[in-house]
Amino acid sequence: EVQLVESGGGLVQPGGSLRLSCAASGFTFSNNWMSWFRQAPGKGLEWVANIKQDGSDKPYLDSVKGRFTISRDNTKNSLYLQMNSLRGEDTAVYYCARLVGTRSRDAFDIWGQGTMVTVSS
Amino acid sequence: AIQMTQSPSSLSASVGDRVTITCRASQDIRNDLGWYQQKPGTAPKLLIFAASSLQSGVPSRFSGSGSGTDFTLTISSLQPEDFATYYCLQDYNYPFTFGGGTKVEIK
Numbered sequence: 001e002v003q004l005v006e007s008g009g010g011l012v013q014p015g016g017s018l019r020l021s022c023a024a025s026g027f028t029f030s031n032n033w034m035s036w037f038r039q040a041p042g043k044g045l046e047w048v049a050n051i052k053q054d055g056s057d058k059p060y061l062d063s064v065k066g067r068f069t070i071s072r073d074n075t076k077n078s079l080y081l082q083m084n085s086l087r088g089e090d091t092a093v094y095y096c097a098r099l100v101g102t103r104s105r106d107a108f109d110i111w112g113q114g115t116m117v118t119v120s121s
Numbered sequence: 122a123i124q125m126t127q128s129p130s131s132l133s134a135s136v137g138d139r140v141t142i143t144c145r146a147s148q149d150i151r152n153d154l155g156w157y158q159q160k161p162g163t164a165p166k167l168l169i170f171a172a173s174s175l176q177s178g179v180p181s182r183f184s185g186s187g188s189g190t191d192f193t194l195t196i197s198s199l200q201p202e203d204f205a206t207y208y209c210l211q212d213y214n215y216p217f218t219f220g221g222g223t224k225v226e227i228k
Contacts, residue, residue: 037165045157045165045208047217059215062122095164106212107155107170114164 002026002110004096009115016086016119018120022079022112030074033099035108036081038117039090046092050080050099064090086119093117123147123211127220133228140196143222144209149189153213156185156194159222160205168207169194199225 008020020033036048049060049070058070069082079096093116097108124147134140144154152172157165167176169185172192182197196203203228209220 031212044222045159045210045219047219049209050215050217061216073165104153105171105174107167107176108157108165108210109167109170109176111164111166 004098004099004110006094006096006112006115007022009094011118011120012086013121014087014119017082017084018086018117020081020094020096020115020117022081024077024079024098027098027110029072031079034072034079035097035099035104036070036079037061037095037097037108037111039095039114040089040092043092051053051079056064083117087116088119091117091119122151123213123218123219125209125211127198127209127223128225130221131224131226133226134199135228136199136201138199138228140199140225142194142207142209144194144220145166146190146192146211146213150190150213150215152191153166153211154185154187154214155210156207157182157208158203158205159208163188165208196222204222 003025005023006036012018037051051058051070067085071080093114094112096112098110126145130224154172156169159165168183173185184195206222206224208222
């Protein structure tokens with residue numbers, strides 16, 4: 001079964017750090033771009049970051065640039081999001097997702113169940 | 122950043138109704154648009170990619186159309202399991218951006 005499972009969420013104080021993980025199974029992880037999205041409580045979806053198959057390209061949402069780092073370990077079929085200098089506005093459910101397809105025919109077809117990050121004192 | 126304006130933000134409809142949701146991009150995004158369905162407490166689910174291609178396993182009552190700046194998601198005959206929130210997403214360029222969402226509720 002093709003699956004993504006996130007972990008690592010929790011309660012953290014403003015200015016703190018957290019590392020999210022996303023374990024992939026059921027497909028060849030190294031073949032796909034991967035992404036992180038988030039959804040603040042009661043709000044819409046927001047794209048956070050992407051990472052190319054070999055990790056060589058990592059675009060970010062401006063509001064997280066310099067604070068968040070996306071990475072992957074293809075030997076462990078895992079995606080990560082290191083979050084530093086966390087702010088209240090980073091409070092959200094964080095989802096990892098797989099990007100499939102080719103340019104102009106691509107989409108996020110598999111999503112994890114999400115992990116909640118709460119930034120509060 | 123490309124702005125995606127989605128309308129309506131909510132609608133009430135009955136089972137069997139035809140439902141149309143629109144997304145307008147602030148610039149030409151060719152056909153780089155997907156539609157996603159989200160039910161409360163769950164992850165988004167891909168319905169349509171490349172503006173009009175139906176994802177495998179998605180019922181044929183869902184369809185997408187449009188290119189450039191104007192896009193439409195149509196549900197031809199609303200079913201009970203379709204009550205959810207729908208989002209469009211442009212992946213033409215970074216940052217990828219979503220529409221604000223359309224909550225489809227039972228009338």
